[in-house]
Amino acid sequence: MSRTTDPVVIIGAGQAGGWVALTIRQLQPDREVVLIGEEDHPPYERPPLSKEVLSGKTAPESTYLKPLDFYAENRIELRLKTTASGIDRDLKQVRLSDGACLAYGTLVLATGMRPRPLSVPGGDHPRVRALRAMADLPEIRGHLTSGRRIVAIGAGFIGLEVAAVAVTAGCTVTVIEAAHHPLGRVVAPEVGRAMAARHERRGISFRYGASVASISDIDGQAAVHLADGETILADLVLCGIGGIPNDDLARSAGLECDNGILVDEAGRTSDPLIYAVGDVCSQWSIALGRRIRLESWQNAQNQAIAVGRHIGGAPRPYTDLPWFWTDQYEDNFQIIGAPERWERIIWRGSPEDDRFTAIYMDGNRIVAGNTLNNARDIRPLKQMILEGTPVDDALLRDTSTPLQKLQKKQAA
Ligand SMILES: Cc1cc2nc3c(=O)[nH]c(=O)nc-3n(C[C@H](O)[C@H](O)[C@H](O)COP(=O)(O)OP(=O)(O)OC[C@H]3O[C@@H](n4cnc5c(N)ncnc54)[C@H](O)[C@@H]3O)c2cc1C
Structure with a gap:
């Protein structure tokens, strides 16, 4: 394919990267758009991974933003199973893991985040898993059957959602949380306690103010040793202790970062030819009047659409107030504002x-x-x-x- 003068290259074919590509294509039918993603799947939405896809109620493919064929049909060059390994801002090129280089006129970083690893002795035990991507599902799902023992480390949204699916499947579930109530980072203690009560009623045990000292192996299972001396045996340890923004490429390229890639109201980084979107970026929020890095479906879609519009020549300010939802059992819980x-x-x-x-x-x-x-x-x-x-x-x-x-x- 001959390259146009201002091709848009998007690194990260997740929800945000996908929406940037779709928006530009809608606005500029002839603009060259390349979407690079290291996963096997076309852009998909992650929320169902810890809810209806995990419980088996819906198929993994139902999470796709668009079917695979859509991209070729709409001349979006989708390069899956491809990792971007470097950015040369002088040459305006992206280096790919296979050694190839790709020229860009405009670059978008949509690399998301990765789960924070459990940094205690034995934290890399094979039964310790995190849930971020489709590839994480088979191993986790395989353990969610009646009689299995599941330990969730971290009573955040992913920990509680997986705990809910697990206890519904008949597992014995223990949630370990360093704070004294769940969802501590995002809701008031009294609201967190109200949500915890709903899980306790279904048989989930919580350990608050607890920390994991180490994990050892007992006959292939994980023995989770708490700092207070208690040991809990687990078939699966689901580690949900937050994430780290994938801003390494941006840092190596000399872009300004501080808990994510810093972007302005339009999504531009410290290099005006490079944008960042979704979980990886820390944006100046018009609605809040301060900088914030959001990890939410709404932001991954709407902020990405706003950036796509900016690149596509039809800017519209992104003024959303943060909004988040979670489904646990039949309950729907929502948060507006931050x-x-x-x-x-x-x-x-x-x-x-x-x-x-x-x-x-x-x-x-x-x-x-x-x-x-x-x-x-x-x-x-x-x-x-x-x-x-x-x-x-x-x-x-x-x-x-x-x-x-x-x-x-x-x-x-
Ligand atoms: C299990 C789970 C449940 C969730 N539930 C909810 C919910 O209920 N409500 C809600 O509002 N939000 C929820 N979220 C959050 C929401 O899904 C994220 O905010 C959203 O996916 C962020 O989109 P993103 O495109 O920024 O990042 P991602 O979706 O993570 O996409 C980033 C992509 O970039 C790829 N990538 C990274 N580096 C490179 C590289 N160098 N080269 C090529 N590709 C690269 C990654 O592999 C990934 O595919 C959930 C998230 C998870 C993981």
Whole structure:
């Protein structure tokens, strides 16, 4: 293929990289677009990997953004099983693991992140696994059968989602968490405790304030030794202790990085010819007025579309407020906003209920919200956070007025 003067090369064929390619193709039918991905699969969405694909309810291929054929049919050059190993900014070239070099006019880094390894003696035991990619599924799924013992290290979203699938499959599940409640990084302790209660009811045991000292092998199984002396035997140890942004290529190329690749409001790195999108980038958020690195489906799609539009000559500011959801059992839990501080939580419903909304207040303003099986409250909460109008606690607590109605009244 002869190369145009400004080919777009995208490194990382995940959700964000995929959306950049699709958006440019829609805007510029003739622009050369190359998408480089080290996995075997075309771009796919990861959330189902720890939910309905893990439980076997849906097929792995249902996660694909587009079927494999779509890319060739739409002249997106998709190079799978190919790793980019270096960037030469002077020559404007990407080096590939097979030794080939690829010229770019515009480069997009969409390399995502990798699971943080368990850095204790025995942390590399073969029964210790993380869940990030489709290739991780067979080994993990193979252990989720009745009677198996599963230990999840980290009570974050992935740990809890896998724990939920495992206990539903009849496994004995223990979750080990360094903090004193689950989801500590993203929700208030009282909300985390409300979510933990739902897991405990189904038989999951939690160890809070606990840390793993080491892992040893007992007849092929993993023996998880906690710092307090307890040992828990496991057929599978699911390690869900967060991730590390894959910003190594950017660092080696001299791009500014700090917990991810630093990008401006348009997604540009410190080199204006190079953009970064998705989990790997730390972006100036218009909605929050500060820099943030998000690990979420919404960001991987919408921020990538905004970058695709910028490259494709039809810019539109990316103003989304962070939004995240998780499914555990039949429960749907959502988070809107990403506050650095709040003073108190107002409950609509009770933490013991099967449905509630928790509203995070700073002074008389809403800064975030969580909903359990109450997704209809997310939109009005989002509006009220963005509008920043003062709201009275008593009005928010009054469940006889739907939040949507209250929001409209406040906005008027
Ligand atoms: C199990 C799981 C469950 C999740 N559940 C939820 C959820 O319920 N709700 C939610 O909002 N978010 C969820 N997320 C988060 C969401 O999936 C991520 O935020 C999203 O996938 C980020 O997209 P990305 O394209 O930035 O990164 P990725 O999807 O990780 O894609 C990056 C791609 O780049 C490739 N790559 C990296 N380096 C190179 C290289 N040098 N050369 C070539 N290719 C390279 C990687 O192999 C990967 O394919 C979940 C994530 C996981 C893993």
